[in-house]
Amino acid sequence: MSSLSTAFRRLRAPIIQYKRETIPTPDGAVLHLDHHNDNEQNEIALFMPGLTGSSSSEYIRPLVEIASSIGYHSIVLNARGTGNNRLQTPRVYCCANDDDLRTCLTHLRRKYPSNKLLAIGLSFGGIILSRYLSLTGNESEIDAAFIVSACWDFPVNCENLERLSNLPLNRYLTQSLIEIVEQNRDLFEHIPNVDLKRVCSSQTLREFDDEFTSRQFGFKNADEYYRESSNYKRIHRIKRPTLCLNAFDDMFSIGPTLPCDRIENESDHVAMLITERGGHIGFMDGLWPVSKTARPYYLERLAKQFLLAFYRDMDKNFLSNF
Structure with missing residues (x-):
């Protein structure tokens, strides 16, 4: 299912009240971080939306609600020019540049030095996240990652x-x-x-x-x-526990191009879950998934399991074993 049809059908997305924080970038621009369940003691779930998405996107809000209900301090990194904001400088964003993520992480690590940080990137956000993880390796400022519907080739x-x-x-x-x-x-x-x-x-x-x-x-x-x-050639350099979710029928990342062999043969830190169907950031299931009584979509259920697993084990030094 395409991202466009997903946007049309995800009618059950909750309304989230964010608290916005604006931080400067080295080139004179600004980044907008939207906070939910803001508590300095809470572990952090950092969300990175798709190509033209933002903190208000229908696929982001359910995930933010899930993370916050578990106990995470949820933060959404809005790309330049998105999230109802004009640009400050003549520069946008692209899939081959992770400068803004690095700026965001430097700020968060300075502000919350002892909090564990789990990052969730969807589509474009997942591409940037995988790029950052593969380029930083053991020096990554992220403790764990969940990458959804990323294009690898x-x-x-x-x-x-x-x-x-x-x-x-x-x-x-x-x-x-x-x-x-x-x-x-x-x-x-x-x-x-x-x-x-x-x-x-x-x-x-x-x-x-x-x-x-x-x-x-x-x-x-x-x-x-x-x-x-294209990050498939660098995937073995990721040194943080990372779960990737892709659908075989995703038009942005069709099944035969997924780096399954590289993950199996070269990586000790990455797992990839592939569904037969699900489209691009869709992953809806059931006979009538838009019904008010329908269960949460597969993406939300999996994200909840992933978020819960790390949240429960963070105080047991679980991440230090990787």
């Missing part, structure tokens, strides 16, 4: 997104990214090598990334950007 999956059946969702996400550019047009009008007319006429993610994202982050083109964004 971009070139093949981007071709899949350009198939006729997937173009509506591709164009929807492209338009969502264009809207961020349009809302901050004054910041981008004088950037070298960026033609805003061509950017805003993009019909696919590849066209947008060719005209905008790759140029913002110093790549020659979208192909080079996609190669650098």
Whole structure:
């Protein structure tokens, strides 16, 4: 199930009242952290939404509610330009750059030095999370991770997104990214090598990334950007207990491209759970999953088990055994 249809059908997402914190970045921008169940003594669950998502996204709010009910201090890291906020500088975000996550973690570790921190990344957020974990290894500021619907091999999956059946969702996400550019047009009008007319006429993610994202982050083109964004070759470098959830029918990360062999043969810290169906951040089940009486979706049930397992064992030095 696509992220668009998931957004339409996840009608049971709770209303979450956040407390917003704004922190500066080294390049003069700001990041917005939305807190729930804010208690300095609580262990931290850090959430990272999808490509154009935020703390208000329908797939984030149920997970925040679950984590907070267990006892976590839930924090959502909103990417630049998302979460009802304009950009402060002419820079957005991309799958091949984890600077903002590092800024966030430095801030949280300074503010909560003794709290365990579990990170949950979905789609784009999962890509950034896997990148950070694979690049930092044993130096990671994260104690454990749950990665949902991440794309591990971009070139093949981007071709899949350009198939006729997937173009509506591709164009929807492209338009969502264009809207961020349009809302901050004054910041981008004088950037070298960026033609805003061509950017805003993009019909696919590849066209947008060719005209905008790759140029913002110093790549020659979208192909080079996609190669650098693919984390499957680095997955063995992850040194924190990490659970990955993917659906075999996810159009963003189709089954044959999932790094199962690499995890099985090269990694001691990563496990991947693959469902036959579930689409992209969908994982709904039952005959009528949108019913008010339907049980929680599979994603929420699994997340709850994962969050509970670590929460119960944190005071027993469970994480130190990895």
